[in-house]
Amino acid sequence: MLFKKAVSTLLLGALCASMTAQADVKIGVISSSTGPIALVGIPQKNSIALMPSEAGGEAIRYVALDDGSDPTATVKAFKKLLDEEKVDAIIGPSGSPNAMGVIQFAAESGTPLLAPVGTAAVVLPMNEQKKWVFKTTQNDELIAEALTEHMVKNGVKTLGMIGTADPYGENWGKVMSALAAKNGIKIVANERFQRQDTSVTGQSLKVLSQRPDAVLIAAPGGSAVMPQTTLVDQGYKGQVYQTHGAALPAFLQLGGRKVEGTILAASLMLVIDEVPDDHPSKAVARKYIDDYTKLNGSAPATFGANVYDAGLLLENAIPSALKKGQPGTPEFRAALRDALESTHELAGTQGVYNMSAEDHSGFDVRGRELITVKGGKWVLLK
Template sequence: MLFKKTVSTLLLSAACVSIAQAEVKIGVITSSSGPLALVGLPQKNSIALLPAKAGDQDVTYIALDDASDPTASVKALKKLISEDNVDAIIGPSGSPNAMGVIQFAAEAGVPLLAPVGTASVVLPMSNDKKWVFKTTQNDELIAKALFQSMGKKGVKTLGFIGTADPYGENWAKVVATLAAEHNIKLVATERFQRQDTSVTGQSLKVLSLRPDAVLIAAPGSAAVMPQTTLYDQGYRGQIYQSHGAALPDFLKLGGKKVEGTILAASLMLVLDEIPDSNPSKKVASAYVAAYEKLNGSKPATFGANTYDAALLLEKAIPIAAARAKPGTPEFRSALRDALEQSHELAGTQGVFNMTPEDHSGFDERGRELIQVKNGTWSPIKPE
């Protein structure tokens, strides 16, 4: 009788240990090939740096490339859910790609951590979007800093050129609202496709209206062509860019034609100029150093968005594991709840404070006003 009781106790203990140490599977969808590769490659190259443990749980990452194709993003997400039984997904890289998978992630009850630009993945909040958490600054937070700069510079008229996709569409809405609030006349709103090889027509329309400044909203390499085209056509007004331009290749591809550009973006661009008191500096510095050691180059901020997603999961997984076993619907639901309660979590881009209404969670600590000077990023000091 004593032997049976001892065996039962051992089996129960083993079962508890098995549950506590169950593996958590995280899917990662990146656009590491195709038109979005400048965004997706630093994300793919960051996967090896993501934490392999979260509390007592081992964490495994399953990476797929959607080749920048929104249809492939859906296929990848469905595979990760149905075949790999993942507990959460980081990705996809592009705004249109992310918008296209939200419904399927929500239907499956799998949290989606979207490292994309457009706030449309989390706003307005809905039953589907409650499963989505955004690891980049919302458009409005970035745009407010740009319009504050415009006010100081006395900008009265503004032209806008943005991509014809969810990223550009949401920026167009935000710009129209803020322009009205700041008594700035929006004289032109032009759109283009990311894969376009020319924006001559759009830029000529903007140029003909002689705005004091032009704001370009496009992610990755797509941010370069509208600005270089305007420069070639003789425009010398102030150019503003969204955080979609925050990558080294913007400087390399644009050269002297992007000199003087103002954007609001991650502290990572000017990390050496950030005071040690900033709660994100230590995290960002560690990530940049590890990425550079592994890949031989500094990361674009897009890679850091994937890294921050894993930091959010690292904090949330032990909380969810206390309620349910990984690999179950109950665990995924608990994981969603834990992510929504993320509080004062310092990432590479800023500090996360999630709420049921705000699934991005950044405040002003998540942005720096920056200008391109002498071919590099330079912080604009507050006056």
């Protein structure tokens, strides 16, 4: 009897060990598919179905939550994924302020966070908390350098700025101030507005009063449209630049003729048919666009691709992490972080990723194209 009981115990232990070894890799995804930044969050939520379902012989399971664009709800969703779902990594949230508010929880729990947000402040300056964060969009400086080069070549000497009053707009103000000073461009106005504002008349009048050669609008998603249309309505005739935050179909639809001639630096996805076939990201981007369009009936915004690329980064990192721990354990999460940091020449939809301890975004110039709006369409600026 004792022998049978011992055998049963051993078999049960072996079964439990087997179940642990075969546990799914669980990934949380937080998006703002409702609320003020839904234009960003909806394509991100829609991209989950297209992401890898297996890596290293293990199934990947995604747990998706919507934070309604509310940073407080983001924190609640984040803690739910950590405490109840016991996820191995989290992708999201959609907004820069939302992401800044959960970095400490990612670090405290030792859980990799793949942030598909605009501001570089989630990974720079690097510190003990931010070493758990990986950013799947181009850092502001990479985009800003392309815009500044164009300004210099075209004789821009004075620049006005209108940006959101949040980490996205604030970091762009910091980055552009440094680049402008370095390149002999004077920033004559730097105004802020809230994403939910219904008017920026006061801010745009202050910018216009300084008669800048060009204006840069630093705002993500739909909030990028109103400052530009307001400037046009008030008679501004100078060049308007936008950041990669404006890289979505709705910018063209909402702005109409008033955004014609806009210049921005952003993902090759916007001009995929004009990009040379030998670009390392073209095939990846083309597949994502085609699969997304087939599933949803319309082409994706680049914001969706930022979540899709997070899936590719995890797919690439998981096999290495499995050698050091099992899903659901601190060892696995730590190994996953280390593997993400070692990403080398991984082609995503947005560009090529090369991560390091200092660089948790990993893009180079292959992650941007200089683009303009012509005839209501994105066109490669040549």
